[in-house]
Amino acid sequence: MINLNHITQHLAVVRTRITQAEQRFGRTPGSVRLLAVSKSHPAAAIRAAYGANQICFGESYAQEALTKMSAVTDLPLEWHFIGPIQSNKTRDIAAHFAWVQSVERAKIAQRLNEQRPATLPPLNVCIQVNVSGEASKSGAVPTEVAALAHTIGALPQLRLRGLMAIPAPQRDFEMQRAGFRVLHGLYAALLQNGYKLDTLSMGMTDDLEAAIAEGATLVRVGTAIFGERAM
Numbered sequence: 001m002i003n004l005n006h007i008t009q010h011l012a013v014v015r016t017r018i019t020q021a022e023q024r025f026g027r028t029p030g031s032v033r034l035l036a037v038s039k040s041h042p043a044a045a046i047r048a049a050y051g052a053n054q055i056c057f058g059e060s061y062a063q064e065a066l067t068k069m070s071a072v073t074d075l076p077l078e079w080h081f082i083g084p085i086q087s088n089k090t091r092d093i094a095a096h097f098a099w100v101q102s103v104e105r106a107k108i109a110q111r112l113n114e115q116r117p118a119t120l121p122p123l124n125v126c127i128q129v130n131v132s133g134e135a136s137k138s139g140a141v142p143t144e145v146a147a148l149a150h151t152i153g154a155l156p157q158l159r160l161r162g163l164m165a166i167p168a169p170q171r172d173f174e175m176q177r178a179g180f181r182v183l184h185g186l187y188a189a190l191l192q193n194g195y196k197l198d199t200l201s202m203g204m205t206d207d208l209e210a211a212i213a214e215g216a217t218l219v220r221v222g223t224a225i226f227g228e229r230a231m
């Protein structure tokens with residue numbers, strides 16, 4: 001279990017990594033946002049990170065997320081759902097999150113659209129793409145992305161913001177970059193087709209520099225902030 005005092009230091013290290021990668025790869029300073037992935041860590045860890053100015057948090061399991069959210073309702077946090085979406089969880093996700101980054105099929109997009117409460121602004125959505133072929137189970141295959149973007153674009157309670165991927169882990173920096181480059185190519189094609197997107201969500205604890213090199217606008221970091229997960 002993580003020492004809460006370390007979270008502030010860990011966040012500072014991650015922010016420095018992001019700033020240095022922006023400089024090294026010619027990215028605009030401040031163009032890469034940090035999503036703190038708090039799955040499997042307690043509400044107290046989220047509160048500690050908020051104390052160090054972290055606003056955006058990512059969770060992968062709906063029930064776990066709702067329990068933690070109810071313990072930090074006093075904080076103005078922005079919640080992103082980043083895990084696999086089961087049909088029976090779409091109602092909770094649509095009601096409690098500002099973003100869903102893991103939309104990979106039209107049926108789930110339609111349910112989220114129907115179940116997003118009318119009192120809330122449209123749900124921000126990223127299409128999750130499988131850029132690693134058989135090495136990954138999650139995400140739309142690249143050839144499905146255009147049709148899925150078209151479907152989401154017609155749903156009034158959803159707002160398509162961009163693409164997300166979790167490439168298969170690679171040790172080699174150039175191999176890491178190659179996976180992210182595939183996602184960037186799909187993103188560029190959607191922009192070319194007139195979609196107004198601003199979010200390329202890619203890069204985690206072990207590969208965020210390679211993702212920033214390839215144009216990430218949002219990196220999702222858990223372990224480097226909160227420590228190893230128990231599960």
Ligand SMILES: *Cc1c(COP(=O)(O)O)cnc(C)c1O
Binds near residue numbers: 060083205
């Ligand atoms: C868990 C998770 C992360 C964070 O991974 P770390 O390696 O701990 O930084 C990022 N994105 C998704 C979708 C995750 O499920």
